[in-house]
Amino acid sequence: MFSHIIELTAKPGQAGQLIAAIRDHAIPEIITKSEGFVDQIVLVSATDPNLISAISFWQSKDAGDAFFQNGFQKVSVITAPFLNAKPTALEFSVGASTNDHIRPNDDQP
Secondary structure: OEEEEEEEEEOOOOHHHHHHHHHHHHHHHHHOOOOOEEEEEEEEOOOOOOEEEEEEEEOOHHHHHHHHHHHHHHHHHHHHHHEOOOOEEEEEEOOOOOOOOOOOOOOOO
């Protein structure tokens, strides 16, 4: 499995609206409809209420990359009004998981 972690910085006081936009629009309208989608988790920092991490899981690197090239722009349009900075994107292969739907890659060391 493959994962994108997107770090988002909300405008002061707009983290709730950002999360609602992701939960109510981006996830059901764009992300879950993308080929190879497995799961999405959105986290709010315990120390900075304006810092949001969105973690998506994909069946393969190709599926994750395809979403990032095509669907991410659509999600960006939804989230842009609530952001204080451009999102930062990181890519990972899953190394371990207790979730039966999120499996490590076979080629992990």
